[in-house]
Amino acid sequence: MTPDELRLAYLDFMESKKHAIVPSSSIVPENDPTTLFTGSGMQPMITYLLGETHPEGTRIANSQRCFRSQDIEEVGDNRHTTYFEMLGNWSFGDYFKKEQLSWFFEFLTKKVGLDPEKLFVTVFRGNDKLGIGKDTESVKIWQELFAEVGCTVEDVDFSERDGMGDGRIFYYDETKNWWSRAGVPNNMPAGEPGGPDSEMFYDFGAERQLHENSEFAKLPCHVNCDCGRFLEIGNSVFMQYLKQADGSFTELPQQNVDFGGGLVRIAAAQNNDPDVFVTSFFTPIIAKLESITGKKYGESEEVKYAFRVIADHVCAAVMLASDGVFPSNKEQGYFSRRLLRRSIRYIHTIGYDEPFLAELVDVVAEIYGKAYPSILNGLPQIKASFTAEEKKFQKALAKGLRHFTDLKVIDGESAFALYETYGFPFELTQELAVERGITLKQADFDAARDAHAAKSRQGSAGKFKGGLQDTSEIATKYHTATHLLHAALRKLLGTGVQQKGSNITAERLRFDFSFERVLTAEEQKTVLNQILEWIDKELPVTKQTMEKEAAIKSGAIAFFSQKYPDQVSVYTIGLDPESDWISKELCGGPHVQNTKEIGKLTILKEQAVAAGVRRMYLQLV
Numbered sequence: 001m002t003p004d005e006l007r008l009a010y011l012d013f014m015e016s017k018k019h020a021i022v023p024s025s026s027i028v029p030e031n032d033p034t035t036l037f038t039g040s041g042m043q044p045m046i047t048y049l050l051g052e053t054h055p056e057g058t059r060i061a062n063s064q065r066c067f068r069s070q071d072i073e074e075v076g077d078n079r080h081t082t083y084f085e086m087l088g089n090w091s092f093g094d095y096f097k098k099e100q101l102s103w104f105f106e107f108l109t110k111k112v113g114l115d116p117e118k119l120f121v122t123v124f125r126g127n128d129k130l131g132i133g134k135d136t137e138s139v140k141i142w143q144e145l146f147a148e149v150g151c152t153v154e155d156v157d158f159s160e161r162d163g164m165g166d167g168r169i170f171y172y173d174e175t176k177n178w179w180s181r182a183g184v185p186n187n188m189p190a191g192e193p194g195g196p197d198s199e200m201f202y203d204f205g206a207e208r209q210l211h212e213n214s215e216f217a218k219l220p221c222h223v224n225c226d227c228g229r230f231l232e233i234g235n236s237v238f239m240q241y242l243k244q245a246d247g248s249f250t251e252l253p254q255q256n257v258d259f260g261g262g263l264v265r266i267a268a269a270q271n272n273d274p275d276v277f278v279t280s281f282f283t284p285i286i287a288k289l290e291s292i293t294g295k296k297y298g299e300s301e302e303v304k305y306a307f308r309v310i311a312d313h314v315c316a317a318v319m320l321a322s323d324g325v326f327p328s329n330k331e332q333g334y335f336s337r338r339l340l341r342r343s344i345r346y347i348h349t350i351g352y353d354e355p356f357l358a359e360l361v362d363v364v365a366e367i368y369g370k371a372y373p374s375i376l377n378g379l380p381q382i383k384a385s386f387t388a389e390e391k392k393f394q395k396a397l398a399k400g401l402r403h404f405t406d407l408k409v410i411d412g413e414s415a416f417a418l419y420e421t422y423g424f425p426f427e428l429t430q431e432l433a434v435e436r437g438i439t440l441k442q443a444d445f446d447a448a449r450d451a452h453a454a455k456s457r458q459g460s461a462g463k464f465k466g467g468l469q470d471t472s473e474i475a476t477k478y479h480t481a482t483h484l485l486h487a488a489l490r491k492l493l494g495t496g497v498q499q500k501g502s503n504i505t506a507e508r509l510r511f512d513f514s515f516e517r518v519l520t521a522e523e524q525k526t527v528l529n530q531i532l533e534w535i536d537k538e539l540p541v542t543k544q545t546m547e548k549e550a551a552i553k554s555g556a557i558a559f560f561s562q563k564y565p566d567q568v569s570v571y572t573i574g575l576d577p578e579s580d581w582i583s584k585e586l587c588g589g590p591h592v593q594n595t596k597e598i599g600k601l602t603i604l605k606e607q608a609v610a611a612g613v614r615r616m617y618l619q620l621v
């Protein structure tokens with residue numbers, strides 16, 4: 001099946017089981033300050049799992065685009081990717097184990113056409129301390145399902161020493177068969193939902209000797225072994241528990257199902273080939289890489305590895321861009337930059353240094369454009385942005401690598417120099433260092449960067465001494481004006497408007513924020529008048545220090561991508577910081593004490609910076 005066919009087969013199947021099919025949410029979470037990227041299909045569903053009513057009903061399904069940045073260095077083997085699509089279906093207090101396990105089994109064996117003999121499952125062993133028992137209910141359901149298609153159905157309490165025996169159903173503890181956003185029960189914060197799960201594995205066969213040829217060969221192989229013989233293709237989570245403050249678990253108001261299945265992994269199972277990069281999700285990209293570079297995918301381990309990294313990373317970067325994330329030095333943009341620069345570096349390792357990204361973007365658009373039209377709509381912009389990034393980095397890369405080779409000492413200082421001069425993301429230098437057997441610590445890089453920043457601050461402080469005495473005063477006014485602008489935009493355009501960046505000089509303030517379209521002249525006027533009105537009202541600006549949690553509870557705006565200490569300062573603009581305010585933000589300051597100090601302001605410009613991001617310039621007059 002093609003990617004579109006397989007995705008549709010699942011969605012059609014779930015529709016036939018009375019599910020409402022909803023679109024994939026953005027890969028950049030819209031209202032979830034806990035994470036930079038959507039990493040699983042359930043993330044956008046969390047409120048419904050906790051009991052809120054979903055507008056489309058109690059049975060929902062979709063294919064969710066996900067990005068897991070933490071897997072970036074794992075990419076290169078036959079199955080890891082940073083970008084993936086997760087097939088998902090949810091029961092919000094509707095059906096439970098019996099329906100879920102039967103439907104998934106039916107989908108795999110009847111619609112995808114997998115041989116049931118090659119399917120193996122795991123269930124939760126139970127844990128007395130948690131007061132949650134062995135999931136014998138799921139075992140019984142699985143036994144019946146497998147028996148119906150004539151498969152043997154031994155259940156085995158798995159042990160590392162004894163291996164799998166003749167089992168098909170295995171009990172594992174909470175490190176394997178429990179799912180929550182925070183992982184195992186002990187790691188879950190109070191208020192987090194979770195539950196036991198049942199995972200499905202596809203067996204690529206003992207005859208490939210994947211286990212014998214791996215570093216795990218000393219112990220018996222089993223379904224959760226990392227040798228690659230078995231691939232997890234789906235996970236049915238029975239989300240029925242809520243963690244309490246005292247560490248115990250109570251039942252959620254409803255029994256939920258949260259199912260997630262790897263679209264590409266199911267394609268690999270359908271192919272009966274453990275290499276996900278030879279599925280139709282990747283073959284057109286690999287073919288393009290072959291024609292561009294003149295190398296063959298299988299010709300050497302080096303080429304294979306490079307092609308896999310590039311294929312995954314370019315896909316991921318295109319998906320991020322289609323949701324408005326372009327290469328930059330900050331937040332999500334930094335990951336886009338890392339993906340692209342890593343791709344450029346890997347194509348360099350196989351001796352290719354010409355531009356190639358735009359051509360690959362076209363291929364990714366062919367694979368995913370129909371399902372995700374925002375890729376097609378943004379195509380010229382995506383290609384232009386990637387090509388600009390490529391131009392910048394390709395030139396610097398060879399020089400930087402030469403510089404790296406000549407280095408006598410590889411430490412925080414030299415990593416920072418590579419970053420400053422050649423644009424090497426720290427992680428790239430770290431990877432290069434590992435190849436030379438050296439461990440580089442982020443803290444050393446940070447220290448070098450901070451020392452450099454302190455030096456340049458001293459430099460500029462010296463430069464401006466005397467002459468620009470009042471620069472800081474102006475900056476302070478602009479700083480408070482930035483908060484007013486943010487508040488005015490959110491008041492007029494809704495709280496979907498979020499700050500994406502800001503920059504202040506002695507001449508103006510610049511403010512980036514999320515918004516889909518150009519602001520009309522009328523809207524700009526309303527925003528400005530609102531700010532001027534607040535200035536005229538002579539509103540006091542109050543600084544409070546409080547616990548981060550309390551600050552957020554009190555309505556203060558925080559930037560999810562930023563790390564805050566436990567104690568934060570909050571600046572509130574308004575007559576009463578508790579009950580009568582127009583702006584409240586977590587912020588380091590400094591600010592004016594009263595809005596009247598700002599004086600008059602005007603809007604210089606409003607423009608686009610990236611898809612879904614606008615920029616405004618304001619000036620004191």
Ligand code: SER
Nearest residue numbers: 040042235258259260
């Ligand atoms: N949330 C579960 C997972 O990510 C199932 O959807 O595996």
